[in-house]
Amino acid sequence: MTNFQTILIAVFLAFFVFAVLIFSGLIKIGGLSGNSAVPQGKIVIWGTFPEGELAKVFEDATAVSKDLLINYVRKPEATYEQTLLEAFASGTGPDLFILSADMIARNEGFIYKLPFANYPEKTFRDSFIDGADIFLAPDGVIGFPIVVDPMVLYYNRDLLSNEGLSQPPLYWNELFALNTRLTTENPDGSIARSMVGLGLFDNINHAKDILATLFIQNGNGIMSRAPTGGYMPVFNEAGVSSGGKTATEAVLDFYTDFANPSTEAYSWNRVLPNTLDMFTSGRLAFYLGRASELFKIQSMNPNLSFDVTSILQTKGAPNKRTFGAIYAIAVNKRSPNATAGFGVAGLLTAGDNAKNFATALSLPPASRALLSQRPTDNPYIFTFFDSAVFTRSWLDPNTKATDTVFSGLIQNIVSNRYQTNDAINKAHGELGLLVPAVQVTQ
Numbered sequence: 220m221t222n223f224q225t226i227l228i229a230v231f232l233a234f235f236v237f238a239v240l241i242f243s244g245l246i247k248i249g250g251l252s253g254n255s256a257v258p259q260g261k262i263v264i265w266g267t268f269p270e271g272e273l274a275k276v277f278e279d280a281t282a283v284s285k286d287l288l289i290n291y292v293r294k295p296e297a298t299y300e301q302t303l304l305e306a307f308a309s310g311t312g313p314d315l316f317i318l319s320a321d322m323i324a325r326n327e328g329f330i331y332k333l334p335f336a337n338y339p340e341k342t343f344r345d346s347f348i349d350g351a352d353i354f355l356a357p358d359g360v361i362g363f364p365i366v367v368d369p370m371v372l373y374y375n376r377d378l379l380s381n382e383g384l385s386q387p388p389l390y391w392n393e394l395f396a397l398n399t400r401l402t403t404e405n406p407d408g409s410i411a412r413s414m415v416g417l418g419l420f421d422n423i424n425h426a427k428d429i430l431a432t433l434f435i436q437n438g439n440g441i442m443s444r445a446p447t448g449g450y451m452p453v454f455n456e457a458g459v460s461s462g463g464k465t466a467t468e469a470v471l472d473f474y475t476d477f478a479n480p481s482t483e484a485y486s487w488n489r490v491l492p493n494t495l496d497m498f499t500s501g502r503l504a505f506y507l508g509r510a511s512e513l514f515k516i517q518s519m520n521p522n523l524s525f526d527v528t529s530i531l532q533t534k535g536a537p538n539k540r541t542f543g544a545i546y547a548i549a550v551n552k553r554s555p556n557a558t559a560g561f562g563v564a565g566l567l568t569a570g571d572n573a574k575n576f577a578t579a580l581s582l583p584p585a586s587r588a589l590l591s592q593r594p595t596d597n598p599y600i601f602t603f604f605d606s607a608v609f610t611r612s613w614l615d616p617n618t619k620a621t622d623t624v625f626s627g628l629i630q631n632i633v634s635n636r637y638q639t640n641d642a643i644n645k646a647h648g649e650l651g652l653l654v655p656a657v658q659v660t661q
Contacts (some may be wrong), residue, residue, distance in 0.1 A: 258283065264315040265299075266293065269293065272580060274291075277289040280563065300322055312553065314557070315563060318547060318549050319546050320612035320614070321613075324615065326549075330552060331549075332356055333550075333561070335359055347586060348590065348610065350610045351547070363567075363568040365567065365573060367585050368582055369541050369610040370428050371508065373527050374525060375523070375524065376525060384397070390532055390533070391533060398414050398484055401486075402485070410487070414505060415505040415507070416486075416487050417487060418477035418478025418484075419488070420629045421489070423493070424494045424508060426626075434454075435611050436536050440613060441614075450616060450654050471628070475629065478633055498523075499516055501520070501523060510583070510603040510606065511581075513581065529606050540609055542610070543612060548567060568586070583600070583607035620653050624649045625646070627645075
């Protein structure tokens with residue numbers, strides 16, 4: 220596809236979104252001057268991505284109109300969602316904001332959804348990855364997907380080659396056979412080098428994301444939309460796996476075995492540093508992390524010989540899956556310039572603008588068309604593109620609260636305080652308690 224063609228697609232999508240809102244009567248055009256199909260005015264966008272990398276993207280997007288100005292404001296990630304909620308409540312929110320799937324539940328009530336009658340569901344599904352359907356509500360499109368940050372497998376080349384291993388494993392169950400070669404102990408019995416950080420929660424980076432990957436690979440969506448509206452946990456509803464256990468029981472027994480000194484999988488304990496520090500110090504063979512961590516890993520240890528591949532899969536599962544953050548651009552329902560907001564959202568999520576947005580962040584795009592144009596000059600990014608295609612997320616009702624839920628789930632199993640199935644039911648109940656708090660804001 221030529222640059223000219225991708226530019227045409229970007230402009231077409233923006234104008235399409237904009238036009239259907241006008242002709243459907245959802246947006247009034249009284250008072251607009253000139254060409255009403257061109258976004259105009261000042262559009263404020265909030266997000267957590269670095270503004271420096273995106274400045275040129277926003278500058279290029281404004282080329283469609285001399286009367287369009289995009290003002291991007293970066294907000295601290297730690298307080299971003301709370302800042303948004305407070306701004307929405309006071310009527311001072313941005314016109315557009317970047318949200319990840321784990322922000323949908325708490326912010327859906329503040330989003331201007333695009334009805335399927337105006338933007339067909341099939342058009343959305345044909346345009347974006349399958350995992351992006353998390354931005355489809357029963358009554359319309361929540362946001363326009365832009366980039367994906369999938370969980371991937373980083374591995375230490377030297378540690379593997381020293382053990383005669385030419386390739387990393389493909390499946391989780393292959394880890395058992397590798398552990399005796401890749402995990403070593405000090406004379407006092409403490410772990411000197413670990414194969415992989417699994418089994419616990421607090422000192423494992425992205426522990427909840429790793430668990431979500433395993434759950435999703437085994438058919439557990441964790442949370443779902445309720446038939447009557449709102450949300451409901453489905454954490455304890457996974458089907459039966461081998462040996463009479465539920466699939467979720469099997470996942471958790473597998474996961475916690477890596478912190479059990481009496482099993483062949485033992486490779487992790489609570490006295491070790493966090494997994495990122497272990498990996499960058501050359502003491503961890505496999506690190507399960509986000510695509511966005513690539514440059515951080517390189518900066519922490521420029522001499523580390525590592526590579527990256529798709530995350531491990533569940534052997535026998537019908538489809539490849541990984542968890543990841545899927546980001547989209549949403550329109551504030553109280554924006555005084557929602558007209559231009561939809562046009563800008565369409566511009567930024569298609570064609571060259573979407574491609575440049577993803578390139579600026581070194582992340583794969585959410586667009587199917589752009590993912591088909593895999594880069595050949597960077598093997599890391601090539602892997603990220605592959606992983607983005609089968610990335611899924613879940614409707615996390617409150618990220619901090621669910622951190623506590625899943626941390627407690629693992630601790631209850633590791634400490635033998637609860638049998639695995641009882642711990643699952645307890646976590647299911649705790650997830651259910653988070654749902655009413657979400658629905659109050661809608």
